[in-house]
Amino acid sequence: MPSMPIHxxxxxxxxxxxxxxxxxxAEYLEECLSSLHRQKRKDVEFIVVDDGSTDAxxxxxxxxxxxxxxxxxxxxxxxxxxxxxxxxxxxxxGQWITFLDGDDLFADDALEHICSLADNCDADIIQxxxxxxxxxxxxxxxxxxxxxxxxxxxxxxxxxxKASFQEDSVPWTLCARIYKSxxxxxxxxxxxxxxxxxxxxxxxxxxITFFVNKLVIKKTPPLYLYRLNxxxxxxxxxxxxxxxHLSEITIxxxxxxxxxxxxxxxxxxxxxxxxxxxxxxxxxxxxSTLPEKDLPAALSLFFxxxxxxxxxxxxxxxxxxxxxxxxxxxxxxxxxxxxxDSQTAHQRATPTEKKTVGIFYHRYFNxxxxxxxxxxxxxxxxxxxxVVLFTEQVCPEKEYPLPSExxxxxxxxxxxxxxxSVFLTALREYDVAVLCHxxxxxxxxxxxxxxxxxxxxxxxxxxxxxxxxxxxxxADYPFTPPTIFQLADTVCALSSSETxxxxxYGVNARYLPNPISVSAHEDIxxxxxxxxRPTVLWLGRLFDLQKNYKxxxxxxxxxxxxxxxxxxxxxxxxxxxxxxYIQNFIKIHKLQNxxxxxxxxxxxxRYYNSATVHLLTSSxxxxxxxxxxxxxxxxxxxxxxxxxxxxxxDGKGHISVRQHDxxxxxxxxxxxxxxxxxxxxxxxxxxESIQPFLEYDLAGAWKxxxxxxxKIQPGVYQGEDPSNMRLLCDHIFSMYREGRRNTSSSFRTKxxxxxxxxxxxxxxxxxxIGSRRREFVKKVVKNLxxxxx
Numbered sequence: 001m002p003s004m005p006i007h008x009x010x011x012x013x014x015x016x017x018x019x020x021x022x023x024x025x026a027e028y029l030e031e032c033l034s035s036l037h038r039q040k041r042k043d044v045e046f047i048v049v050d051d052g053s054t055d056a057x058x059x060x061x062x063x064x065x066x067x068x069x070x071x072x073x074x075x076x077x078x079x080x081x082x083x084x085x086x087x088x089x090x091x092x093x094g095q096w097i098t099f100l101d102g103d104d105l106f107a108d109d110a111l112e113h114i115c116s117l118a119d120n121c122d123a124d125i126i127q128x129x130x131x132x133x134x135x136x137x138x139x140x141x142x143x144x145x146x147x148x149x150x151x152x153x154x155x156x157x158x159x160x161x162k163a164s165f166q167e168d169s170v171p172w173t174l175c176a177r178i179y180k181s182x183x184x185x186x187x188x189x190x191x192x193x194x195x196x197x198x199x200x201x202x203x204x205x206x207x208i209t210f211f212v213n214k215l216v217i218k219k220t221p222p223l224y225l226y227r228l229n230x231x232x233x234x235x236x237x238x239x240x241x242x243x244x245h246l247s248e249i250t251i252x253x254x255x256x257x258x259x260x261x262x263x264x265x266x267x268x269x270x271x272x273x274x275x276x277x278x279x280x281x282x283x284x285x286x287x288s289t290l291p292e293k294d295l296p297a298a299l300s301l302f303f304x305x306x307x308x309x310x311x312x313x314x315x316x317x318x319x320x321x322x323x324x325x326x327x328x329x330x331x332x333x334x335x336x337x338x339x340x341d342s343q344t345a346h347q348r349a350t351p352t353e354k355k356t357v358g359i360f361y362h363r364y365f366n367x368x369x370x371x372x373x374x375x376x377x378x379x380x381x382x383x384x385x386x387v388v389l390f391t392e393q394v395c396p397e398k399e400y401p402l403p404s405e406x407x408x409x410x411x412x413x414x415x416x417x418x419x420x421s422v423f424l425t426a427l428r429e430y431d432v433a434v435l436c437h438x439x440x441x442x443x444x445x446x447x448x449x450x451x452x453x454x455x456x457x458x459x460x461x462x463x464x465x466x467x468x469x470x471x472x473x474x475a476d477y478p479f480t481p482p483t484i485f486q487l488a489d490t491v492c493a494l495s496s497s498e499t500x501x502x503x504x505y506g507v508n509a510r511y512l513p514n515p516i517s518v519s520a521h522e523d524i525x526x527x528x529x530x531x532x533r534p535t536v537l538w539l540g541r542l543f544d545l546q547k548n549y550k551x552x553x554x555x556x557x558x559x560x561x562x563x564x565x566x567x568x569x570x571x572x573x574x575x576x577x578x579x580x581y582i583q584n585f586i587k588i589h590k591l592q593n594x595x596x597x598x599x600x601x602x603x604x605x606r607y608y609n610s611a612t613v614h615l616l617t618s619s620x621x622x623x624x625x626x627x628x629x630x631x632x633x634x635x636x637x638x639x640x641x642x643x644x645x646x647x648x649x650d651g652k653g654h655i656s657v658r659q660h661d662x663x664x665x666x667x668x669x670x671x672x673x674x675x676x677x678x679x680x681x682x683x684x685x686x687x688e689s690i691q692p693f694l695e696y697d698l699a700g701a702w703k704x705x706x707x708x709x710x711k712i713q714p715g716v717y718q719g720e721d722p723s724n725m726r727l728l729c730d731h732i733f734s735m736y737r738e739g740r741r742n743t744s745s746s747f748r749t750k751x752x753x754x755x756x757x758x759x760x761x762x763x764x765x766x767x768x769i770g771s772r773r774r775e776f777v778k779k780v781v782k783n784l785x786x787x788x789x
Contacts, residue, residue: 013094014045016096018044019098020032020047021081021084021085022050023078029060033046037067039108041112047074047092058075072091074088080195081196082195085099089188090185092185096115096181098179122214125208129148129220131145135228150170152219153216155217157214165271191204196247198244206271207255207258210259242283246283248279248283252275280307295325297333308424308454327486357385357434358387358390358430363393364395375514376702379698380702387407394410411423437452463622465622490510491510515698534673536669537569539607541573552617553570553582553595555662556594566673571597579597632690636653637655641657647693653690
């Protein structure tokens with residue numbers, strides 16, 4: 001670190017120079033300068049820099065100069081507080097320098113104490129105690145005092161920078177400190193001559209820490225009196241004030257340039273990055289306090305100024321409960337500022353170039369969406385695209401086959417863990433021209449779409465869920481508002497009624513079914529696999545809130561009561577508790593010869609081939625791949641009623657029963673098993689019903705979406721007319737009823753556990769409230785309850 005020149009006290013005219021930067025603070029300036037006038041020390045100077053004030057500040061300065069020779073007034077055109085202080089420093093003659101803002105005060109005899117500190121402390125910087133006034137509330141006062149008035153300590157060299165900008169244990173403000181003149185003048189010699197009124201302390205103090213050798217923090221009587229809620233730092237945020245604050249991030253560029261010139265070590269650049277994060281986070285918090293009407297304008301300015309890699313984690317945290325508000329504001333901001341010309345973005349690659357398409361989902365195994373992606377990839381490859389698959393998880397032994405030419409990128413599952421940086425780096429490295437996003441219900445969706453917008457990358461979102469299903473999951477389940485979908489270039493919905501609904505929100509939505517492959521049937525003899533036994537197949541994830549696998553087991557049980565020869569397969573994976581539930585159910589009811597549980601397998605064709613009837617007990621689906629695959633295999637289907645599904649609209653190949661009608665579902669399966677003519681008719685209808693989906697030109701549809709997406713007029717439906725609005729309403733109300741059912745069930749569970757824990761004398765005696773053992777037992781009780789209900 002560069003050393004400072006050593007001067008003797010005789011080389012200085014004054015013991016202390018007080019620098020006061022003044023700009024339009026006439027309301028408070030009289031009180032400020034009066035506090036200086038009351039100081040008894042004569043070996044001090046008060047350099048007041050009037051930075052082009054347009055109010056009475058200039059006259060007030062001159063009046064005090066006429067009364068007290070210690071005042072030296074410098075009038076200059078408005079250059080900002082950074083350069084106003086620099087002017088004062090460069091005109092100072094004191095051995096030590098301190099700063100006073102034009103709306104703050106020094107306590108009586110403060111300079112006596114300060115000069116005493118200078119005489120008795122061997123340091124380049126001495127920090128003393130501050131008090132605050134004019135606070136809005138006690139919390140504001142407490143926060144300021146805790147930030148400024150820290151415990152006594154001595155810090156040296158690089159530890160000062162680390163403490164201020166990485167550990168946040170020492171404030172980076174200039175006030176309530178005295179500095180050796182040589183240190184401050186050397187610092188300001190490296191300060192850029194730029195107009196700056198925000199983050200001037202952070203900029204200046206960072207350069208100071210590069211040259212300083214020793215900082216001493218002392219506990220004293222309050223010597224500096226800090227006025228709250230008047231300056232730019234502590235005033236209530238407005239859009240005008242927010243706009244002014246945006247300039248503060250420019251100091252990062254100037255600091256990095258300074259460090260580069262000084263050939264600084266990496267640790268200094270790390271501290272600069274930490275400061276960048278702090279300033280960015282502060283800007284996000286300020287923006288969150290603005291009225292909603294100002295949020296679009298603020299976002300537009302914010303997006304143009306800050307680095308998304310830095311701010312997206314904080315944006316996600318601060319707006320976690322206001323994603324709808326943020327999405328609407330962001331949509332308006334992008335529209336108003338024309339941040340991205342989507343047509344130009346889509347034409348980046350010439351027709352002769354091989355475009356790259358990105359596909360994102362959190363994993364590539366164990367689920368219908370993953371199966372869809374495994375069938376979508378060959379379509380893109382056949383169209384001549386290069387494919388990059390983005391996932392958060394990797395599990396080679398469980399994943400669907402992946403063509404060797406597909407590029408794989410693993411991204412963090414959190415923006416706090418660097419998701420934005422990894423995403424952006426890969427998007428640029430592989431020159432991705434469009435991103436197909438398959439995780440429409442992810443809590444990160446909004447921020448993924450923002451990232452695409454900011455990177456000027458078109459995003460195509462496939463909604464594998466239904467909008468109304470969020471209602472069915474109960475109060476604790478996250479809800480994705482359709483306003484978020486406005487940030488996507490195109491939203492592919494899996495039903496015409498869903499498409500219609502999204503378009504009413506101004507979303508560029510279109511109906512597009514999932515790809516369905518007719519894979520070669522495994523060369524096995526179905527009769528040998530099942531021993532000529534009639535077989536019922538249930539296939540899906542073990543997620544009871546949606547799939548109702550426990551009800552499927554009850555249906556199996558009732559079927560077996562009437563037909564002892566029936567073999568039932570339940571195929572799918574879930575948490576260990578779900579798997580244990582199935583095994584215990586089979587064991588308790590002695591159904592080992594009739595019910596077979598098969599954990600997750602990507603090779604499901606053999607189970608379709610061997611099945612006689614297909615059972616589906618979902619409360620909701622959007623485009624069920626198991627329905628499609630069952631129909632491809634000509635399997636008669638018994639399903640809970642979901643009339644909004646495109647795959648069920650024609651009424652062919654299946655029997656529908658009311659939701660959660662276990663008796664009705666069991667009777668329907670038995671009816672098919674006992675009536676060969678009905679079985680044959682439903683089997684024929686199933687194959688006939690799936691044919692239009694197999695013939696759908698998915699490749700042509702995707703080529704159109706990826707090459708020439710067209711925005712539609714908001715609120716105007718463009719596509720196959722939904723059969724009627726009644727279907728959409730039925731869907732919504734069905735999900736509402738399901739949500740009330742699940743919420744009520746959850747409430748009953750919580751009440752059951754609560755009463756058990758409250759009324760059991762044994763529990764009270766051995767498991768005191770708040771103990772870890774008590775929480776463990778609560779979990780056990782909860783699991784037992786789910787197993788027996």
